[in-house]
Amino acid sequence: MGQRFHIGRRGVFVGQDDYGNRYFEARDNSDSYDQRKRRWVIYSGYAEASKVPAEWSGWLHYTLDEPPTREPLKRRAWEKDHLPNLTGTVHAWRPKGSLTNGGERAAATSDYQAWKPE
Numbered sequence: 001m002g003q004r005f006h007i008g009r010r011g012v013f014v015g016q017d018d019y020g021n022r023y024f025e026a027r028d029n030s031d032s033y034d035q036r037k038r039r040w041v042i043y044s045g046y047a048e049a050s051k052v053p054a055e056w057s058g059w060l061h062y063t064l065d066e067p068p069t070r071e072p073l074k075r076r077a078w079e080k081d082h083l084p085n086l087t088g089t090v091h092a093w094r095p096k097g098s099l100t101n102g103g104e105r106a107a108a109t110s111d112y113q114a115w116k117p118e
Helices: 002-010 054-060
Strands: 011-016 022-026 039-042
Touching: 022 054, 039 054
Parallel strands: none
Antiparallel strands: 011 022, 022 039
16 A cells, blocks of 8 residues: 555656556655656565566666667567576576486586595
């Protein structure tokens, strides 16, 4: 309730990304130490900074003057869709031989032999 009151008084809704994160900008720069309007995000679900796509991150960090809703960035043919950081989740990449994959990997021809005391 307090958050909605604060945003309603101080902020203006700017846009929403494909992940459901909502972006806001202050109505004026009275709170600012550098005379720029404050910008912030309200995350959808768990607050994880890597859930913010590149175009919105650029706007949040004042690299872009206009938000992607007003001035969309051109997508290049080689660009991939944004993915949040998957570290620590079941979808994280795990190399062969990882303990989470059973700790086994195929032996290599130049594999070393572990030292075993006699």
